[in-house]
Amino acid sequence: MELFGVSLPAILSQLLLGLVNGSFYAILSLGLAVIFGLLNVINFAHGALFMTGAVVTWMGLHYLGINYWAMLLLAPLVVGLLGIVLERLFLRWIYKLDHIYGLLLTLGLALLIEGGFRSAYGVSGLSYQTPALLQGGFNLGFMFMPKYRAWVVLASLLVCLFTWFMIEKTRLGAYLRAGTENPRLVEAFGINVPLMITLTYGFGVALAAFAGVLAAPIYQVSPLMGQNLIITVFAVVVIGGMGSIMGSIVTGLLLGVIEGLTRVFYPEASSTVVFVIMAIVLLIRPAGLFGKEQ
Amino acid sequence: MVKTVGTSALRICQLQGWYGESHVLHGVDLEVRRGEVVTLLGRNGAGRTSILRAIMGLIGRREGSIQIDGTETIGLPTHRIARLGVGYCPEERGIFASLSAEENLLLPPALKSAGAVSGAGTSAGMSVAEIYQMFPNLAERRHSPGTRLSGGEQQMLAVARILRTGANLLLLDEISEGLAPVIVQALARMIATLREKGYTVVMVEQNFRFAAPLADRFYVIEHGRVVEHFAAAELEAKMPVLGELLGV
Amino acid sequence: MGDVILATQNLTKQFKGFTAVSDVNLQVQRGHIHALIGPNGAGKTTCFNLLTKFLVPTEGSIHFNGIDITGERPAQIARRGVIRSFQISAVFPHMSVRENVRVALQRQLGTQYHFWKSERSLDRLNQRALDLLAEVGLQDWAEEVTVNLPYGRKRALEIATTLAMEPELMLLDEPTQGMGHEDVDRVTQLIKAVAKGRTILMVEHNMKVVSTIADRISVLQRGAVLAEGSYADVSRNPQVMEAYMGTTEGQLQGAH
Amino acid sequence: MNQKLATIGYAALLLALLAAPFLGAYPIFMMKLFCFALFACAFNLLFGYTGLLSFGHAAFLGGAGYVTGHALKVWGVPPEMGLLLGTAFGALLGLVMGYLAIKRQGIYFTMITLALAQMLYFVWLQAPFTGGEDGLQGVPRGRLLGLLDLRSDLTMYYVTLAIVVLAFLLIVRIVHSPFGHVLRSIKENEPRAISLGYDTNRFKLLVFVLSAALAGLAGALKTLVLGFATLSDGHWSMSGHVVLMTLVGGVGTMSGPLMGSLVIVAIENKVGEWGNWLAQLSGIGWFRSLGESVTIVTGLIFVVCVLLFRRGVMGELIALLQRLRILR
Amino acid sequence: QDKVVIGFVTDMSSLYSDVDGRGGVLAAQMAIEDFGGKVLDKPVELLTADHQNKADIAAAKAREWIDTQGAALILGGTNSGTALATSTVANEKKVLYINNGAGTSALTNEQCAPLTVHYAYDTVALARGTGKAILDAGGDTWFFLTADYAFGHALENDTAATVKANGGKVLGSVRHPLNASDFSSFLLQAQSSKAKILGMANAGGDTINTIKAASEFGITSTMKLAGLLLFLSDIHSMGLQTTQGLQFTDSWYWDLNDESRAWAQRFYEKTKRMPTSVQAANYSAVYNWLQAVQEAGTTDGAKVRELLGSKPLKDFYASGQIRPDGRYEHDMYLVEVKQPGESSRDWDYLKVVQALKGSDVFTTRQESKCALWK
Ligand SMILES: Nc1ncnc2c1ncn2[C@@H]1O[C@H](COP(=O)(O)OP(=O)(O)OP(=O)(O)O)[C@@H](O)[C@H]1O
Ligand SMILES: Nc1ncnc2c1ncn2[C@@H]1O[C@H](COP(=O)(O)OP(=O)(O)OP(=O)(O)O)[C@@H](O)[C@H]1O
Ligand SMILES: [Mg+2]
Numbered sequence A: 001m002e003l004f005g006v007s008l009p010a011i012l013s014q015l016l017l018g019l020v021n022g023s024f025y026a027i028l029s030l031g032l033a034v035i036f037g038l039l040n041v042i043n044f045a046h047g048a049l050f051m052t053g054a055v056v057t058w059m060g061l062h063y064l065g066i067n068y069w070a071m072l073l074l075a076p077l078v079v080g081l082l083g084i085v086l087e088r089l090f091l092r093w094i095y096k097l098d099h100i101y102g103l104l105l106t107l108g109l110a111l112l113i114e115g116g117f118r119s120a121y122g123v124s125g126l127s128y129q130t131p132a133l134l135q136g137g138f139n140l141g142f143m144f145m146p147k148y149r150a151w152v153v154l155a156s157l158l159v160c161l162f163t164w165f166m167i168e169k170t171r172l173g174a175y176l177r178a179g180t181e182n183p184r185l186v187e188a189f190g191i192n193v194p195l196m197i198t199l200t201y202g203f204g205v206a207l208a209a210f211a212g213v214l215a216a217p218i219y220q221v222s223p224l225m226g227q228n229l230i231i232t233v234f235a236v237v238v239i240g241g242m243g244s245i246m247g248s249i250v251t252g253l254l255l256g257v258i259e260g261l262t263r264v265f266y267p268e269a270s271s272t273v274v275f276v277i278m279a280i281v282l283l284i285r286p287a288g289l290f291g292k293e294q
Numbered sequence B: 001m002v003k004t005v006g007t008s009a010l011r012i013c014q015l016q017g018w019y020g021e022s023h024v025l026h027g028v029d030l031e032v033r034r035g036e037v038v039t040l041l042g043r044n045g046a047g048r049t050s051i052l053r054a055i056m057g058l059i060g061r062r063e064g065s066i067q068i069d070g071t072e073t074i075g076l077p078t079h080r081i082a083r084l085g086v087g088y089c090p091e092e093r094g095i096f097a098s099l100s101a102e103e104n105l106l107l108p109p110a111l112k113s114a115g116a117v118s119g120a121g122t123s124a125g126m127s128v129a130e131i132y133q134m135f136p137n138l139a140e141r142r143h144s145p146g147t148r149l150s151g152g153e154q155q156m157l158a159v160a161r162i163l164r165t166g167a168n169l170l171l172l173d174e175i176s177e178g179l180a181p182v183i184v185q186a187l188a189r190m191i192a193t194l195r196e197k198g199y200t201v202v203m204v205e206q207n208f209r210f211a212a213p214l215a216d217r218f219y220v221i222e223h224g225r226v227v228e229h230f231a232a233a234e235l236e237a238k239m240p241v242l243g244e245l246l247g248v
Numbered sequence C: 001m002g003d004v005i006l007a008t009q010n011l012t013k014q015f016k017g018f019t020a021v022s023d024v025n026l027q028v029q030r031g032h033i034h035a036l037i038g039p040n041g042a043g044k045t046t047c048f049n050l051l052t053k054f055l056v057p058t059e060g061s062i063h064f065n066g067i068d069i070t071g072e073r074p075a076q077i078a079r080r081g082v083i084r085s086f087q088i089s090a091v092f093p094h095m096s097v098r099e100n101v102r103v104a105l106q107r108q109l110g111t112q113y114h115f116w117k118s119e120r121s122l123d124r125l126n127q128r129a130l131d132l133l134a135e136v137g138l139q140d141w142a143e144e145v146t147v148n149l150p151y152g153r154k155r156a157l158e159i160a161t162t163l164a165m166e167p168e169l170m171l172l173d174e175p176t177q178g179m180g181h182e183d184v185d186r187v188t189q190l191i192k193a194v195a196k197g198r199t200i201l202m203v204e205h206n207m208k209v210v211s212t213i214a215d216r217i218s219v220l221q222r223g224a225v226l227a228e229g230s231y232a233d234v235s236r237n238p239q240v241m242e243a244y245m246g247t248t249e250g251q252l253q254g255a256h
Numbered sequence D: 001m002n003q004k005l006a007t008i009g010y011a012a013l014l015l016a017l018l019a020a021p022f023l024g025a026y027p028i029f030m031m032k033l034f035c036f037a038l039f040a041c042a043f044n045l046l047f048g049y050t051g052l053l054s055f056g057h058a059a060f061l062g063g064a065g066y067v068t069g070h071a072l073k074v075w076g077v078p079p080e081m082g083l084l085l086g087t088a089f090g091a092l093l094g095l096v097m098g099y100l101a102i103k104r105q106g107i108y109f110t111m112i113t114l115a116l117a118q119m120l121y122f123v124w125l126q127a128p129f130t131g132g133e134d135g136l137q138g139v140p141r142g143r144l145l146g147l148l149d150l151r152s153d154l155t156m157y158y159v160t161l162a163i164v165v166l167a168f169l170l171i172v173r174i175v176h177s178p179f180g181h182v183l184r185s186i187k188e189n190e191p192r193a194i195s196l197g198y199d200t201n202r203f204k205l206l207v208f209v210l211s212a213a214l215a216g217l218a219g220a221l222k223t224l225v226l227g228f229a230t231l232s233d234g235h236w237s238m239s240g241h242v243v244l245m246t247l248v249g250g251v252g253t254m255s256g257p258l259m260g261s262l263v264i265v266a267i268e269n270k271v272g273e274w275g276n277w278l279a280q281l282s283g284i285g286w287f288r289s290l291g292e293s294v295t296i297v298t299g300l301i302f303v304v305c306v307l308l309f310r311r312g313v314m315g316e317l318i319a320l321l322q323r324l325r326i327l328r
Numbered sequence E: 001q002d003k004v005v006i007g008f009v010t011d012m013s014s015l016y017s018d019v020d021g022r023g024g025v026l027a028a029q030m031a032i033e034d035f036g037g038k039v040l041d042k043p044v045e046l047l048t049a050d051h052q053n054k055a056d057i058a059a060a061k062a063r064e065w066i067d068t069q070g071a072a073l074i075l076g077g078t079n080s081g082t083a084l085a086t087s088t089v090a091n092e093k094k095v096l097y098i099n100n101g102a103g104t105s106a107l108t109n110e111q112c113a114p115l116t117v118h119y120a121y122d123t124v125a126l127a128r129g130t131g132k133a134i135l136d137a138g139g140d141t142w143f144f145l146t147a148d149y150a151f152g153h154a155l156e157n158d159t160a161a162t163v164k165a166n167g168g169k170v171l172g173s174v175r176h177p178l179n180a181s182d183f184s185s186f187l188l189q190a191q192s193s194k195a196k197i198l199g200m201a202n203a204g205g206d207t208i209n210t211i212k213a214a215s216e217f218g219i220t221s222t223m224k225l226a227g228l229l230l231f232l233s234d235i236h237s238m239g240l241q242t243t244q245g246l247q248f249t250d251s252w253y254w255d256l257n258d259e260s261r262a263w264a265q266r267f268y269e270k271t272k273r274m275p276t277s278v279q280a281a282n283y284s285a286v287y288n289w290l291q292a293v294q295e296a297g298t299t300d301g302a303k304v305r306e307l308l309g310s311k312p313l314k315d316f317y318a319s320g321q322i323r324p325d326g327r328y329e330h331d332m333y334l335v336e337v338k339q340p341g342e343s344s345r346d347w348d349y350l351k352v353v354q355a356l357k358g359s360d361v362f363t364t365r366q367e368s369k370c371a372l373w374k
């Protein structure tokens, strides 16, 4: 079986691999959407905090001997706390301003975080081993699928669905959605909005860190690992439209898969395909695939 | 804690308020007793909305004293003030677009109203059924996104929303605005009922004819101060002054 | 009968199965102040949105001066002279009052894309801007920064700006909403004054205003026209009384 | 009176710049500074005066640099033609990018420009004529209009100064033109501008193209002056840089970007030296590592500017002057 | 002028700062100290700056040092764009420019200049060294994973040419974008080619992530990985577990011989890291330059350059000669990463498989497009 000169197994395997990358896009764009919703801030530091999640995972093992599974919980917690501190110290002061100041501030924070890690650990980064339980892989016949990658897809899907459920189907989520539009009024209904905002940022950031933990064994843990990813995720967000939580999850996965396919058919374009899709989507549906018109 | 009708539900002393640099409230003194309906009158920009916002802690900066059921609230954050049993219906309605009409209605958490008043029972708010009965439009559009309702429907929703929470100090800002005359009449009946049930109501109204028959007392605000206040009984006598102050 | 400036045929708008405007045939006479009233949610604002193409009609057509404008974009419609005012006050807050009006006048010069021209080329619009401001009683505020205006004056400025567009047909959505009595009276007079030589279609809940200035009234209910006629006709119509105005004449007046 | 003060200030600045090469200033450094100043002014036209934050201006700077470099080096066109081609390329790119980006507003606009510029970065990286990470080297300056030999740094200096001053005047004119007035109204209240019959997207597109063209001119000039075009000008961090320059100097002020580019270029070049100096002065060795931490320093400036210093240097200065006047 | 100034501009803060950076500065400093801190009876001063991988900053720094500090030598670090730009400036100002760490062979080829010396390695040498040596060891079918820009293309082409010239076969290649975080897709394509050798024509983080993914997907069990541009610091950061068995070419390794070990140990004591080849080259270059200055009795660029090229050089770093085109032609080494079990101490990562003669791996006179060498 062949399709445009590429064998079907090859396509299948690339689809699966695309799904893995898509999982990262999904979690990251989801975190961005959650934060943007309530704080009105496009969190440029998201990539840096993703990286921090990975670094913290490494530190946990290296300095304290805490294994991967514990860090899967601890790293998001630690980074979430860091996020809470950042929110209290910095972001707090700019909510009343135009969105762009949030973008610029978090860009500054991203540079600070990345610069800090760079001077501490250098640029070539640190190496993290796959946890023993997930070493090896499945032979799917058409490809060798490392267990760890399968786990990444599973774990991120679970986390995404959990988040979706929390936001769309619970009372807490209703506060969140309402707070997104008019935080002062929600506060006037007796809800502690500042706390909610702080926790939301912490949560969004923890999502990034969770992705970071997942990424640590796959990629080299380096200060630059988030920098390039984040711009692609921005494009994903534009394509999805950030209108809905489900939207960012689905778009993330979808683009991972499309990117994966490009790697087979036209590898040279695999870095640009997301941006090209963004351009096309903008032409056809300016509000994004899942976005609502103004 | 049982309180009797007549004690002060809201007492404001020397309230100053600012939006950023601009000073809009210049020493407001005002008292509302439990179970009373009080109306704030004034021209556009006199500062009535600002008083309500100041009570909720929603303006930039405030000074002076605001006591709710005897609790000083000037230093409290907004959400703590609300939890004292205050329901606020803003001028701009504040309907949430991402929530359906019904979700909007159910959004504010039920408040453990501090001053559960005699006569109002434990003042559990109105039930959803009661609300839909009062505003049939809302029942019909309950699954629409909140901001897809018409202007008037949104106004109804905004009022209904706080009636549900069980708050017993209601701050209502221009609730008759943009409503068809029939609905305005229905609202008037509703406020009368609320008073009977022992709610305390502070209304800001442009629509003098709507407010006049409902209120126990009136305050007239000008330039961020109280310039006149009187009871319903004195209304006739005060008409000439009002005419001058408000152009009624 | 005078000639019809705006006519709709079977205008219909549905939102996901919900019909907000159904089969509306409006005829607005040139030179009239035509009021659109009706209970909340009757579809008045939606109608306006259809007329100015902020919404696309599901069915039906709109004719302006006999030309079918159903397919045109909002900016095109504005250029034809159908101008609407907003329910919320819409001004350019950090420009002076005069500049606010001048921006609207500027389009007539046709130099709006001329980035190489000096701003002094706009000075010849100043007189016209001041005239317009005088028309709404703002001549003394011309150099004030707009944010500092009181609410009622902002509405007046908005009307002046709208006039600068030389509208043939003005659409006003609740122009007196949120105003004190003084302002209501002033704006009512203003509308009456500017209506000379123009046509006005307005939505208004304040019956006092409607009864003073409207030449003709259409009552909408549940998206459809319930009644049409002069104020006297309409206000006596029992259906209208029940659906909108309440039961007694006294309370009708009492709405404001 | 402010007007007068400003005029005097600009005149003094111009005189100083005319005399600069004889006062020991470094022509090449100054020219590079001019290019960045022009770049920042072009950016400010869009951000400061129309309220559109583009995070993709590096694409115009870098892209025009390559086009000019290629034209001068490979096609052998005269320098004026090279500059023109670079500018035109900036405009063309601006047209395409702008057309896509203005479909969304606010923060989305920003992200789209960022993403499109990143896409172009990959194009520069992969395209054969850009030389990948070697860059386009050894671009000849040639003779301007066949008359002026630009190989002399001094001649080049005055040519650059003249071009940048003209471009600056053009920007001033744009801001104070009928078109500029409409832009201002769009910045203040876009829906209202639409309802006045302005097709605001067209205005935004035009100003985007103008800004892109001027940024392109800056890139073209930079290539001409320095003799090479490399990848770093097209990287998104360059877009961040120009935002920073404008922010530091003062968004929406004419002189802000000039001041901002001076500050940022100086920091970029001198931070290491300052670090050493600080280390010597205070005896704290850590300062010496400042030179290796440009990212950190940049990040810090961003944070400080956004939190404490939003009006920027010139903005604060103007505000100060105004306050003084009120006091008087 | 009462001092001799050396200006050193390199990447201290980003992509390549581990290869050169602060350690590179230290190495140069050590050379000056070892030389006695003085030359021609004047103290030697080392100025450093971070070019942030921006050509304009690098060139501007060099220009400034030459004009205001009277710098007599410009030493340039990693990144080709900055190197080419600096070379132009230095030559225009008649000051000697020595580069360590830029890969591009253009520096001594199309864009060669009389006062430019390319000291450590270039991509041609890496490609040929690795290509030839692996082919000789039986790796005769290749698949390339290439970073999709000029640098990657050059590495691929040079290696492929060597492979073909020596009877090997190239079964295909796939181009990946720079900083493609995920390489598994490309690796699967490589694997299906059934080639024996995977040539990684990329650098830095890309190479590192390729290697990680290769080990994760079990590619390493069917193919042998050949790095075309790798440094000790990369191996250090990845660890032996992931990199074992990997082969690549480098200009130097600290564990070559007693001399190199002795010097490396001194370096290690100051930094707690073993030096990379580029850092060692910095020391060597500065020391040799000082010697030449002493000998020539002047810091004049042209004279020192002439002297430097006039006779063979030899020290712990390398032995060889600087050719008229500016290339320092010396031995290169094909190295292999040890198995974790073989490594006896920290930083004991590599074993030398084969020493490669400089004349075999660098661009030859026939091939050269440099006008100075015709
Ligand atoms: N957010 C704000 N920022 C600055 N000034 C404000 C703000 N809101 C209101 N003001 C000013 O405060 C003053 C009082 O306004 P307020 O809204 O309290 O008046 P009001 O009596 O409710 O009038 P209205 O009939 O217009 O609702 C006015 O001068 C108004 O311009
Ligand atoms: N975009 C929309 N989507 C769904 N339903 C809508 C939308 N816009 C309006 N509606 C519905 O259409 C009906 C008519 O709304 P419209 O705003 O036209 O009423 P109106 O006559 O202006 O009322 P009011 O006097 O209260 O402002 C309402 O029931 C409203 O809920
Ligand atoms: Mg008010």
Ligand SMILES: [Mg+2]
Residues within 6 Å of the ligand: B150, B151, B152, C044, C045, C046
């Ligand atoms: Mg309406």
